[in-house]
Structure formats: C-alpha cells, structure tokens
Amino acid sequence: MDENFDSLQLRSHFLSATQVPMLAVDRAGRIVDINDAVIHASRMPREQWTGSDFVAHFIDRPAAGRLLQRALTEGNVVSETLRTQHGDGSPAELELHMEPIRNDAREVIGLFVEARDVTDVKQVQCKLIAASHYARSLIEASIDPLVTISTGGKIMDVNRATEQATGRPREALIGSDFSDYFTEPAKARAGYQRVFSQGHVTDYPLALCHTSGTVIDVLYNASIYHDEAGQVAGVFAAARDVTALKRSQEALETTNREVVLLGQTNSLLQSSRTVEESYPIIRATMEQLFPASSGRLFLLRASGNLLEEAVCWGAQCTEELSIPPGDCWALRRSHIHEIGFEKSINPPCRYIDPETKPYMCIPLQAQGTALGIIHLVIDPAGTDANRRQHFRQLAGAAADNISLALANLRLRESLHSLSIRDPLTGLYNRRFMEEALAREISRMTRARKPLALAMLDIDNFKHFNDAYGHEAGDMVLKEFAQLMSRFRQGSDLACRYGGEEFLLILPELEPEQACARLEKFRDSVSHLSVMLHGKALPGITVSIGVACLPGHGTHGESLIKAADDALYRAKANGRNRTELADVGKS
Numbered sequence: 001m002d003e004n005f006d007s008l009q010l011r012s013h014f015l016s017a018t019q020v021p022m023l024a025v026d027r028a029g030r031i032v033d034i035n036d037a038v039i040h041a042s043r044m045p046r047e048q049w050t051g052s053d054f055v056a057h058f059i060d061r062p063a064a065g066r067l068l069q070r071a072l073t074e075g076n077v078v079s080e081t082l083r084t085q086h087g088d089g090s091p092a093e094l095e096l097h098m099e100p101i102r103n104d105a106r107e108v109i110g111l112f113v114e115a116r117d118v119t120d121v122k123q124v125q126c127k128l129i130a131a132s133h134y135a136r137s138l139i140e141a142s143i144d145p146l147v148t149i150s151t152g153g154k155i156m157d158v159n160r161a162t163e164q165a166t167g168r169p170r171e172a173l174i175g176s177d178f179s180d181y182f183t184e185p186a187k188a189r190a191g192y193q194r195v196f197s198q199g200h201v202t203d204y205p206l207a208l209c210h211t212s213g214t215v216i217d218v219l220y221n222a223s224i225y226h227d228e229a230g231q232v233a234g235v236f237a238a239a240r241d242v243t244a245l246k247r248s249q250e251a252l253e254t255t256n257r258e259v260v261l262l263g264q265t266n267s268l269l270q271s272s273r274t275v276e277e278s279y280p281i282i283r284a285t286m287e288q289l290f291p292a293s294s295g296r297l298f299l300l301r302a303s304g305n306l307l308e309e310a311v312c313w314g315a316q317c318t319e320e321l322s323i324p325p326g327d328c329w330a331l332r333r334s335h336i337h338e339i340g341f342e343k344s345i346n347p348p349c350r351y352i353d354p355e356t357k358p359y360m361c362i363p364l365q366a367q368g369t370a371l372g373i374i375h376l377v378i379d380p381a382g383t384d385a386n387r388r389q390h391f392r393q394l395a396g397a398a399a400d401n402i403s404l405a406l407a408n409l410r411l412r413e414s415l416h417s418l419s420i421r422d423p424l425t426g427l428y429n430r431r432f433m434e435e436a437l438a439r440e441i442s443r444m445t446r447a448r449k450p451l452a453l454a455m456l457d458i459d460n461f462k463h464f465n466d467a468y469g470h471e472a473g474d475m476v477l478k479e480f481a482q483l484m485s486r487f488r489q490g491s492d493l494a495c496r497y498g499g500e501e502f503l504l505i506l507p508e509l510e511p512e513q514a515c516a517r518l519e520k521f522r523d524s525v526s527h528l529s530v531m532l533h534g535k536a537l538p539g540i541t542v543s544i545g546v547a548c549l550p551g552h553g554t555h556g557e558s559l560i561k562a563a564d565d566a567l568y569r570a571k572a573n574g575r576n577r578t579e580l581a582d583v584g585k586s
Contacts, residue, residue: 018035018037019037020037020114020115020116021034021035021037021038021041021042021114021115021116021117022034022035022037022038022112022113022114022115023035023038023049023054023112023113023115024101024110024111024112024113025054025068025110025111025113026109026110027072027108027109027110029053029054029055029065029068030051030052030053030054031049031050031051031052031053031054032050032051032110033050034046034049034050038115041086041117042086043086043088054068054113055068057084058082058083058084059082059083059084059085059091060082060083063082064082067080067082067096067098068098068111071098071100071111072100072108072111075100076097076098076099076100077096077097077098078097079095079096079097080095080096080098081093081094081095081096081118081122082094082096091119092117092119093117093118093119093121093122094115094116094117094118095115095116095118096113096114096115096116097113097114097116098111098112098113098114099111099112099113099114139159140159140160142159142161142238143161144161144238144239144240144241145158145159145161145162145164145165145166145208145218145238145239145241146158146159146161146162146236146237146238146239147159147162147173147178147236147237147239148225148234148235148236148237149178149192149234149235149236149237150233150234151232151233151234153177153178153179153189153192154175154176154177154178155173155174155175155176155177155178156174156234157174158170158173158174162239165208165210165216165218165239165241166181166208166209166210166211167210167211167212168181168211178192178237179192181208181209182206182207182208182209183206183207183208183209183215184206184207187206188206191204191206191220191222192222192235195222195223195224195235195237196224196232196235199223199224200221200222200223200224201220201221201222201223202221203219203220203221204219204220204221204222205217205218205219205220206218206219206220206239208239216241216243217241217242217243217246218239218240218241218242218243219239219240219242220237220238220239220240221237221238221240222235222236222237222238223235223236224236258289258394258397261285261288261289262285262289262397262398262401265281265282265285265398265401265402266401266405268281269281269282269401269402269405269406269409270405270408272405272409273409273412274409274413275299275310275406275409275410275413278405278406278409279297279310279311282297282311282402283297283311283312283313285398285402286311286313286374286376286398287313287314289394289398290376290378290391290394290395292378292379293314293376293377293378293379294313294314294315294317294376294377295312295313295314295374295375295376295377296309296311296312296313296321296374296375297309297310297311297312297372297373297374297375297402298310298321298323298328298372298373298374298375299364299371299372299406300325300370300371300372304325304370305324305325306322306323306324306325307322307323307324307325307328307331307372307373308322309321309322310372314377315377321351323351325370327349327350327351328349328351328361328373329346329347329349329361330361330362330363330373331363331370331372331373333363334363334365334370335363336360336361336362336363336392336395336396337349337360337361338358338359338360339352339358339359339360340358340359341358341360341378341388342388349361352375358377358378359375359376359377359378360375360376360378360391360392360395361373361374361375361376362374362376362395362396362398362399363399364399364402364403364406365403366403366404366406366407367407369407371403371406371407371410372406374395374398374399374402376391376395378391419431419432420432422481422495422496424474424477424478424481424496425477425478425480425481425496426481426485427481427484427485427494427495427496427502428493428494428495428496429495429496430495430496430497430498432495433493433495433497433503433505434556436493436495436505437453437505437556437559437560438555438556440491440493440505440507441549441554441555441556441559443507444507444508444549445549445550445554449507449508450508450509450510450511450548450549450550451505451506451507451508451509451548451549452504452505452506452509452510452511452513452514452546452547452548452549453503453504453505453506453546453547453548453549453559453560453562453563454503454504454506454514454518454544454545454546454563455497455501455502455503455544455545455546455560455563455564455566455567456484456501456502456503456504456542456543456544456567457500457501457502457542457543457567457571458476458477458480458500458540458541458542459540459541459542459543459571459575459576460575461473461476461499461500461540462500464476464538464540468537468538471532472530472532472537475530475531475532475537476530476537476540477496477500479528479530480502480525480528480540480542481494481496481502483521483524483525483528484502484504484521487504487517487521487524490507490508491507492504492505492506492507493505503560503563504518509548510548511546511548511551511580514546514548515546515578515580518544518546518578519578521542521544522541522542522544522576522577522578525540525541525542526539526540526541526542526576527539528540541575541576542576543567543570543571543575543576543577543578543579544567544570544577544578544579545563545564545565545566545567545568545569545570545578545579545581546563546566546578546579546580546581547559547560547562547563547566547580547581548580548581551583552581552583562581563581565581565582566579566580566581566582567579
C-alpha cells in the first residue's frame with residue numbers, strides 16, 4: 001500500500017463514525033478502507049472489500065470508471081447514481097458522493113466515497129412517476145373537459161379536451177378565473193360555491209364559450225379534493241358536452257309539438273262546417289308552425305280560372321292578391337316550388353316581388369284535384385340545409401292536412417247545398433224554407449218584431465211552357481230566381497216553393513212596407529227580358545199574396561195559408577198584382 005495512505009489509516013475512525021456506508025479509494029481505483037456500515041449493507045466481510053477494484057462492484061463498470069476519473073480530476077461529485085448488487089444478489093441503487101483526499105502537498109491521492117442506498121427511494125419515485133403518468137394519461141384520455149380549480153377560483157390544471165372546448169392553450173387557461181369562460185359567469189360561480197357547501201354537484205348546466213364564438217352546452221359534475229393534511233385544496237370538475245343531445249331533445253320536442261298541432265288542426269278542420277270557417281284555423285296553424293314566416297293561402301275558384309287569396313298571415317298582409325293559375329309554377333308542376341334557398345334554375349313567380357326571398361309555394365291537391373297553393377316566405381336566418389329540409393317536410397305535411405280538409409269541406413258544402421237548394425234556380429228549396437220560416441218566426445216573436453211572408457206565382461206559366469217549350473220555361477225560372485236574389489235585403493230569404501211558385505220571407509217589415517217593396521219587385525218582373533239562343537222570349541208577370549206576423553198567423557202553416565189565399569185572390573182579380581191577406585181569415 002502507498003506510504004501516503006498512512007494518514008488515511010490514522011483517520012479511519014472517521015469512516016466508522018457514521019452509519020452511512022463510506023469507502024476510501026486510492027488513485028488506482030482500489031478500495032483501501034471501508035466503514036462498518038458498508039459491511040452491514042453489503043453483507044460482505046472487510047477482506048473482500050479491501051484491495052478490490054472499486055469499479056468492479058457496479059453493474060455498469062464503464063460508467064463507474066468514468067465517474068471515478070471525473071472525481072479524481074475535477075473534484076467533488078455529488079448525487080450520482082449507479083446500480084450495484086447486494087451480497088444476496090438483489091439489485092440496489094447507490095447514490096454516490098465523492099470527495100478528493102489530498103496529501104500535505106495538496107495532491108489528490110484518493111477519494112472518500114459516500115454510498116447511500118436509495119433503492120427504496122428510487123422505487124417509490126418510479127412508482128410516483130408512473131402513477132403520475134398514469135393519472136395524466138387517464139385524464140388526457142377523457143373526451144370530456146376536465147379541470148382542477150383552486151379554492152380561490154383559479155384554474156390549476158386542464159386536459160386537452162378543455163383546450164379544445166375553449167379554443168385556448170393550457171398555458172393561457174392555468175391561473176385564469178374559471179368563470180370567465182361561461183356565458184353566465186355568476187351562475188358558474190354559484191355552482192362552484194355549491195360544491196364547497198355540498199361537497200359535490202351533479203349535472204349542473206352551463207354554457208361554455210369557445211374563442212370562435214360557438215357556445216357549447218355542458219353538464220358539470222364536480223367535487224372537492226383534499227391535500228396531504230386533509231384540508232380542502234380545491235375542486236375537480238368534469239364537463240359533458242350535451243350540445244348535440246340538447247339540440248336533439250329540442251328537435252324532438254319541436255317535432256312532437258308540430259305533430260300535436262297538426263293533429264289538433266286536422267280535428268278542428270274536420271269539425272268545421274264551411275270552408276270560410278276553416279280560414280282562422282289555417283291561419284293560426286301556419287303562424288305557430290312557422291313563427292318567423294309569413295304567407296298566404298290561395299284557393300281556386302269553382303270555375304278554375306283564378307287563384308284568389310283566402311287567408312293571409314305575417315308581414316305579407318298588405319294587399320289582397322288574385323293570380324291566374326297559369327302563372328303559378330307550383331300548381332303547374334304539382335310540386336313544391338322554391339326560390340332563394342340555394343343555387344337553382346327555378347324561375348321566380350311573376351306575381352311575387354323579386355326581392356322577396358327565400359320562399360316556397362306548396363300546391364294543395366286532393367284526390368287528383370287542384371285546390372290552390374300555400375305561399376310561404378321563410379326567415380333567411382333559418383335556411384341551413386337541415387332547417388330547409390325540415391321546412392319542406394313540415395310544409396308538405398301541413399299542406400296535406402289542409403288539402404284533405406278543404407276537399408272534404410267543399411264536398412260537404414256541395415252536398416249540403418244540394419239538400420237545401422233548388423238545382424235549377426239555386427234558391428233555397430221548400431224543405432229549407434219550412435225550417436227557416438219556423439226559426440225566423442221564433443226569432444221575431446222573441447224580439448216582438450213583425451215578419452212578412454209573400455207567395456209569388458208566375459202568371460200563365462203552364463201556357464208559356466206549352467207554347468215555347470220546357471227549355472224556355474226553365475230559362476224564365478232561372479232569370480226570375482236571379483231577380484229575386486237581387487231583390488233580397490239583409491236577412492231576407494228567397495225560396496222556390498214548387499213549380500212556378502216562389503216564397504219570400506221578409507223579417508222586420510210591417511204589412512205596408514212589405515207590400516210597397518213587393519210592388520216594386522212585381523214591376524221589375526214585368527220589365528224582365530229573357531233571352532234564349534239569342535232571341536227574346538215574351539215578357540212575364542207575377543201575382544203576389546202577402547201575409548204578416550202576427551196579424552195573419554203565429555206559425556208557419558197559418559202564414560203560408562194566409563199568403564196562399566191572398567195569392568189566389570190576386571189571381572182571381574186579374575193577376576199581375578199584390579194582395580194583402582185579410583185579418584182574421586188565417
């Protein structure tokens with residue numbers, strides 16, 4: 001052994017004075033001394049250590065050699081870790097601290113080496129790092145935004161999903177106030193405080209703002225977490241993006257409302273008695289189905305030569321329109337005609353202001369018969385592809401309901417008209433007259449008002465028919481009926497009683513007033529000119545018998561009999577005259 005190490009042997013008690021394993025190594029890398037802690041930790045006797053090669057005790061010998069040379073040439077080496085083996089062969093991690101040993105000439109003659117066994121510490125550190133990586137990977141694997149918030153409301157950490165949801169990098173989010181990223185910061189702070197008071201919140205609704213301006217609907221689940229001392233350290237919050245779910249729920253609710261509304265509309269339309277009675281129902285339905293829109297309902301005349309506006313709603317209700325059917329592309333094509341929604345070759349309708357966009361015209365058809373169209377002007381703000389398709393489907397469903405209802409109402413009106421109208425003259429028939437007369441007598445009796453009833457008979461009509469034929473007779477009856485219709489005022493009712501006999505119900509007229517009016521009508525009949533095949537037919541005259549409520553009767557049969565008696569007297573007195581019934585002979 002080098003004589004310069006005598007002094008080391010004198011100082012060997014310093015090695016034994018510490019419980020930390022320590023060695024003395026000479027410049028050649030041989031171990032010259034160890035303390036008892038090395039023997040205890042390695043379970044190897046001193047003899048195996050003394051004189052052995054320092055580098056040979058490590059698994060990575062080149063690294064150990066480089067470390068030894070660095071300490072000999074550069075000086076202190078602190079906290080360098082090398083792997084070795086215990087005496088039982090188990091692996092160990094040693095944290096080495098090396099201090100140069102100098103002689104009296106200040107020359108480095110060796111090293112003091114402190115070797116701390118940090119195997120357990122390293123294992124714990126590795127487990128902590130692995131646990132940290134695992135936790136971070138778990139957090140980052142979540143598609144939901146996750147965030148930790150301090151007790152002061154500042155963001156402490158976020159995952160990538162939070163960056164994507166807000167459009168902001170992690171560095172910008174950390175340290176900022178968490179409530180700044182919601183449409184309702186006060187509501188966000190209230191939920192945050194609820195976490196502290198209750199320990200957690202579940203499905204707390206908020207709206208998260210993206211830097212692009214997009215708003216995301218989220219449901220937050222949050223709970224408090226504690227530090228090592230058990231004190232509340234902050235809040236851990238997870239957000240679930242429910243934007244698509246919410247939109248789907250809203251769409252479903254809207255669809256359900258629309259289905260219910262269409263069902264109610266159909267029921268109301270089927271319960272309507274006339275086409276006119278259906279108009280307010282159709283208007284209310286369209287206003288609720290398309291609240292941001294306006295439009296019109298056009299119906300074809302019976303002649304089919306004109307589309308007339310029947311219903312209007314929204315901003316379009318300025319002036320009433322009528323359209324030649326040939327000008328309507330929807331009616332011509334029997335298909336929805338759209339303008340202004342997207343690029344299209346569809347020509348605009350001539351009857352619509354070219355600045356009115358976008359709009360669609362939906363044809364109304366039932367059982368192969370064209371009834372009219374619905375013209376619908378759509379709010380431009382809601383014309384994306386999905387919304388546009390929904391408009392088409394909804395407008396089509398509404399049009400189907402309305403078409404079927406209108407067709408049924410027209411059929412019902414036609415059948416009802418056939419049941420109460422005389423098919424030749426268009427006047428009410430005798431059946432309707434009897435019901436109407438009873439109703440008017442009851443109404444006038446309650447109101448204590450008069451009523452006049454007139455029976456009219458065309459003079460010598462049988463001879464006219466025999467002389468000129470039934471076609472001429474029918475033409476005379478039609479012209480006479482039209483004259484009666486024009487003669488009507490207010491609630492007057494004109495009926496064909498049978499053959500060439502007619503009846504007029506004149507409410508609220510005293511006998512003198514009734515006779516005066518009927519005399520004017522009789523005079524008009526004597527000047528009536530009837531044409532057949534371009535030739536004028538001979539003139540006609542009429543005899544009239546008048547009876548009044550209550551002087552000539554208080555019910556229909558008595559009034560009709562009194563008027564008929566007066567008519568018979570008019571005939572007997574030379575025809576072409578008006579006679580008032582005698583009081584007391586009803």
